[in-house]
Amino acid sequence: MNIMKQIFNIIILTLTLALSACNEWLDINPALEIREEESFSTEQGFQDLLVGAYIRMASSSLYGLNTTVVLPEMITQHWTVRAGTSNELLTSLTGFDYTSSVSKSLLETTWLAYYKTISNLNSLLAHIDEKKALFTDGNYELIKGEAIGLRAFLHLEILRFWSPVTSQINLDDKAIPYVKTVTKDPNELLTRTYREVLDNIINELDQAEALLADDPILTYTNTQLNAPGTLQGSDLTINDFHYFRQVRFNYYAVKAAKARYYLFINNINGIGDTKSLAARYALEVIEAQNSDGSLKFTLGNESEAGYGRLTFPTEHVFAVNNSLATTTLKAAFFEYTTAFTQDKTKLATAYESALHPLDIRYRDQRLWENKTIPLVGDFNYFRKFNDTETTAEADMPLMRLSEMYFIAVECGRPDLFRTFRIARNMDSSIDDTLIDEDAIKERLEKEYRKEFYGEGQMYFFYKRLNYTKFTWPAALSFSWENLLLPLPDSQLLFEI
Amino acid sequence: MPTVRGNFSYEGDITLNYNKTFAERHQLYTGLSFSAGDSQSETYSITAVGFSAINMANLGMAGAYPPDGKPSSTEARSRRVGSILNINYTFDSRYFADLSGKMEGSSKFGANKRTAPFWSVGLGWNLHNESFIKNNKAIDNLRLRASYGTSGSQNFSSYQALTTYRYFSQGYEFWNGSYMIALGNSDLTWQTTKQVNLGLETTLFNRRVNIKVDFYNKLTESLLADINLPTAAGYESYKANIGEVRNRGVEMSANFFLLRDPKGLTWSVGGNLIHNRNEILKISNALEFLNDELMTATGSNPSFLYKEGESMNTIYVVKSLGIDPATGNEIFLNKDGVRVDTWNAEDKVACGVDDPNVWGNLRTMLRWKNLTLNASFSYSLGRDIYNQTLVDKVENISTTRSGVNNPWNNLDRRALYDRWQNPGDNTYFKRITDFSTTYASSRFVMEESELRLSSLNLAYEFSPEWLRKHLKFMEYLTVSCYADDVFHLSTIKRERGTTYPFARNFSVSIATRF
Structure with missing residues (x-):
């Protein structure tokens, strides 16, 4: 038996040796995937994760469609369908029914897409400090600043969607989860109080502002940054990752987000008046200058509008670039079966077309194109996002200069409305009408609709100012609960 | 493509x-x-449009890529x-x-x-x-x-x-x-x-x-x-x-x-x-x-x-x-053993196991000369089941026509006849005027024992001698009839085929060799 034992030992030894040598052989890299350690071994890996967050934001489940065109605009009754047809989602949302299966699924998808985007940022931020040495050309500060700022911005967006009207917010009530780590611990993924969420948002926006102090947007003009190549060969050669600041969460996006934040918290029970802070940050964006004294962001003009660029790219403080925009938006708007249309006479009321016949947005069927379809009849196409019937603007704006004007107007600078009115070529008779708070509110309700039709801001305007009735397209009274979105079941199940 | x-x-x-x-x-x-193995697979696909002639499907004959089209690939190793x-x-x-x-x-x-x-x-x-x-x-x-x-x-x-x-x-x-x-x-x-x-x-x-x-x-x-x-x-x-x-x-x-x-x-x-x-x-x-x-x-x-x-x-x-019987409302027992009128999620307790105690199959074969009969039964005993269709079709019915499945039009007759209507009614189902959702309670957990004749097959094989005599060109011939799911006996009554169609097959087949 001794020999047997020896043979056995040899066998075991050979096997062990053979298999341990194999460990390396078993280590293979998939071609379409990248491992964590590899992803964070280069600056490129960090860049890609940050860009990945923007790409997800530009997808149909977020700003490419659902959180701009669909969810908020359906609730505010902005869309209708051709007479005699119906759309289940539109019926649910215009009836404030958030429990129908279509509404539920929209809310689930939106919620998950938001937090999935945040998980990209969290995984990047978890590794960036230990790899600080990898970065060149100030990209450490740029990437970290953008990621932290964008995380705060996205949480503010989720909060604006899933909070009730301002008067119903209590700082110690549960709001939404504020997620800063990639984690499997359910306790860290539960809702936090408004106080905690708001503190986190402003803290992170402050951090982002400090980190983005050398943002290329401060050095170069947007025209330069949007035309890579023009800077090459000159003294101004810059890092490839420094271009296109308007579609990245730039320094001014932080300012604009702060303006939004202070307007959002204004008059929440226990917070009080924060209008002056909102106005301060809005003005920083409005007044931002290039080194030659020209304005960083300019209000759109007749030639832009004439060309069909009705989101006014020069106003984009922060937008997302969607290379599939044409496919998505053409299908959404240029079919007469669309759920995104509106009645001609109602639109004339909304745009006060009798009073402002030369409004650069509305004149010449620029925003709404009326067509007669054989066997169908009269039909209105919404063409804000489409230059022509076959091409859409790739950049979907999330924060625009016009919104900063509106914030300033609402927060103590009604005089600025005139600048905006002139830019849009509206009639001067409305210039001296903003005499008190109610007049301002009444004007802004009209102007938010005209300006942000299809962009979703109207819904937040109504919630922020505690509206309980819509006057357009038809009078509709409701209770504050009707504007409150329920948390999706996949989250609610875990909330005690 | x-x-x-x-x-x-x-x-x-x-x-x-x-x-x-x-x-x-x-x-x-x-x-x-x-032993050691390595396997790799890769696919690439390219979509192209604008083929000038329908029978010229070669990629080179395409006019263009579709708008926003791109090649795609998969890889596994x-x-x-x-x-x-x-x-x-x-x-x-x-x-x-x-x-x-x-x-x-x-x-x-x-x-x-x-x-x-x-x-x-x-x-x-x-x-x-x-x-x-x-x-x-x-x-x-x-x-x-x-x-x-x-x-x-x-x-x-x-x-x-x-x-x-x-x-x-x-x-x-x-x-x-x-x-x-x-x-x-x-x-x-x-x-x-x-x-x-x-x-x-x-x-x-x-x-x-x-x-x-x-x-x-x-x-x-x-x-x-x-x-x-x-x-x-x-x-x-x-x-x-x-x-x-x-x-x-x-x-x-x-x-x-x-x-x-x-x-x-x-x-x-x-x-x-x-x-x-x-x-x-x-x-x-x-x-x-x-x-x-x-x-x-x-x-x-x-x-x-x-x-x-x-x-x-x-x-x-x-x-x-x-x-x-007095009110037509369901009465529950909470986790402390006290009678309560309201359903509370925290009172959920283990009420049965969705596994049979014993299960298996029985089969028999009878052959007389060239005729063969095969029958195969399956059985299971003592399995607890939550009767979902009963809840959905009798109690959780919708009062509107807008529901996805339009339940108003697809009700069990028991929704009308067997629910509580007047004080003193001794019923299994709650009050007919109560449209609230019925939550999961032990009322719908039932013990099932079942017997199924899962397949029945009768075949006749022609003898080689007979074939040699009458059908010279044939070497082998069998005629058989087959039926599956012939019957199903169960201690509980519930609808089948509400989510996936229920099918019963009968077939006759002839097998031959020349």
Whole structure:
């Protein structure tokens, strides 16, 4: 038996040796995937994760469609369908029914897409400090600043969607989860109080502002940054990752987000008046200058509008670039079966077309194109996002200069409305009408609709100012609960 | 849209065998094999449009790529290694011993645990070769077996163990973007199973009776499952090892030839019986948290919680005392044993197990000359079922026509006739005017025992002599009729085919050979 034992030992030894040598052989890299350690071994890996967050934001489940065109605009009754047809989602949302299966699924998808985007940022931020040495050309500060700022911005967006009207917010009530780590611990993924969420948002926006102090947007003009190549060969050669600041969460996006934040918290029970802070940050964006004294962001003009660029790219403080925009938006708007249309006479009321016949947005069927379809009849196409019937603007704006004007107007600078009115070529008779708070509110309700039709801001305007009735397209009274979105079941199940 | 596929794989094997018979009575067989494999597959597909002629489908004949079109590809690659050592020893054809050891490795497993060892031992005793039985005419074969072994399975993708990123196919200006595929779990380990088996096989009375009995005790450790997360994680779930489960049971099968006459009548009956008891021995903290969440879930679906000491298929619902004849409302028993009028998620208790006590099948074969009849039944006894269709069709009906399934038009008549209407009505179903949702209660947990004639087959085979005489060109001819799901007897009444159509097949077939 001794020999047997020896043979056995040899066998075991050979096997062990053979298999341990194999460990390396078993280590293979998939071609379409990248491992964590590899992803964070280069600056490129960090860049890609940050860009990945923007790409997800530009997808149909977020700003490419659902959180701009669909969810908020359906609730505010902005869309209708051709007479005699119906759309289940539109019926649910215009009836404030958030429990129908279509509404539920929209809310689930939106919620998950938001937090999935945040998980990209969290995984990047978890590794960036230990790899600080990898970065060149100030990209450490740029990437970290953008990621932290964008995380705060996205949480503010989720909060604006899933909070009730301002008067119903209590700082110690549960709001939404504020997620800063990639984690499997359910306790860290539960809702936090408004106080905690708001503190986190402003803290992170402050951090982002400090980190983005050398943002290329401060050095170069947007025209330069949007035309890579023009800077090459000159003294101004810059890092490839420094271009296109308007579609990245730039320094001014932080300012604009702060303006939004202070307007959002204004008059929440226990917070009080924060209008002056909102106005301060809005003005920083409005007044931002290039080194030659020209304005960083300019209000759109007749030639832009004439060309069909009705989101006014020069106003984009922060937008997302969607290379599939044409496919998505053409299908959404240029079919007469669309759920995104509106009645001609109602639109004339909304745009006060009798009073402002030369409004650069509305004149010449620029925003709404009326067509007669054989066997169908009269039909209105919404063409804000489409230059022509076959091409859409790739950049979907999330924060625009016009919104900063509106914030300033609402927060103590009604005089600025005139600048905006002139830019849009509206009639001067409305210039001296903003005499008190109610007049301002009444004007802004009209102007938010005209300006942000299809962009979703109207819904937040109504919630922020505690509206309980819509006057357009038809009078509709409701209770504050009707504007409150329920948390999706996949989250609610875990909330005690 | 042409697709190009490339597959490349290779396998290598080395086997070493050693056989020897010592002193005529000791037989030894040993085998050692080592194998390795690599498999790769890749696909590319390109969509093109504008082909000038319909029969010119070559890619080069296309006019253009479609708008926003792009090539797409998939890639998969895996490698594995394995080695097996087998030692079998037989003494005098009476005693057997097996020993086997295995090392397995795969590139799919997490970096820290690419390889894992497994082993098993087995003993056998051929009683029919012992002198005290050898001469017993009644026993053809009698064997006892015992074995113990470990095995492993790993049914998760590599990215579920390691955090991995993938690239979006869509760009962003001139940059590319990546995203996290899933929440990796670096603690993920193999699911391992330890199994003890005791068995007996016997053939009696000139092979007329065949009986086989097996007892087993199977312990599964590091059980793999998906753990749900609040979706604020950005992901709905992740893979984790959730605990330890034991399956213990008996399997018996028997076959009897009651008549066996090759020329006349042959009749055999047989069947099997399985009893299994499933018990959760240990659960992980993550799962415990999930249980707490499930415990608070409302709705008309029962909860399946994983609790130590209970079966994995235990139904958790609130205990019901039935419908109060005075009011038509359901009365519940809360977790402290007190009668209450309201359903509360936290009062859910274990009310039955959705596993049968015993199940199996029975079959019989009757052959008379060229005619053969085969029938096969399946049965199960003592299984608890939550009667979902009853809840949905009689109580949880919608009052509007806008619902997706338009339930107003698809009701059970009991929704009108059998629900409580007037004080004093002794009914099974709640008040007819109550349109609130009926939540999961024990009122709808029912014990089911069923018997099904799952298939029936009658065949006639023409004899070669007859064929030679009448149909010379044919070598073989059989005509048969077949029916499945012929009948179904159950102790509970419920609708079938509400989610997937229920089908019953009859067929006639002719098989021939020329």
